[in-house]
Amino acid sequence: MISLSRILFTGLFALALIACSEQASVSDSSASMTQAANSASASVVSRWYSDEQQALGSEVFTQNCAVCHGAQAQGTVEDWRARLDDGSFPPPPLNGSAHAWHHPQEILLQVVNYGGESLGGKMPAFIDVLDDAEKLAAIAYFQSFWTDDIYQQWMQMGGTN
The missing domain is CATH 1.20.5 (Single alpha-helices involved in coiled-coils or other helix-helix interfaces)
Structure with a gap:
């Protein structure tokens, strides 16, 4: 017992x-x-882009993207998933809080090149507006707002491949 x-x-x-x-x-x-x-302020994960690319990206993004996607890629509407009155989708945030991180760099470049009209949005094509270095720099800029966790998940899903 x-x-x-x-x-x-x-x-x-x-x-x-x-x-x-x-x-x-x-x-x-x-x-x-x-x-x-x-x-968010100090990344400890190694990123594919350099500080110089991020700095150029800040300029490119400010001049070409911020009016629709927000100065820090945070978006400009409350619900980026809800269709607008004309049936199109609003520009999504690119700061890691929406779906941009679900797509590899190749797809992100395609959207920059050919715009978003075929995807139900209004984003214009930048294929003849920006050179390849500027396009990659713009992507580097908005990815700089991604947390290390989001960035690592993006890399595991194919990221730069």
Whole structure:
């Protein structure tokens, strides 16, 4: 038969484990939130583009894309999934909060080159407006707003392949 002291010891041990795991959980949660906040400002994951490409991309994006996609690629409408009155889709955010990160670089370049009309949007074609370096720089710029987690998922799904 199990003694009362053994049951008491087991119960206290279990409570101590629970208390320790709750403290670790709160601590881990705080660390995760801090890490997520910091990742937007300082990427620790190696990216395909250089600082120079990102800087050029900022200029290209500001001059050609920001009016529709927002200055920091955040979008300009509340719900980018809802069709506009004319039946077209509004420009989506490109900052990692929509679907741009679901597409490899090749597809992103196709959309920049040929526009979004065939996809139900109004984006004009930039094939004869921007050179290849400017197009890649614009992509680098909006990808600079992606968290490391989003960027890593993009790379795992084919990213630059």
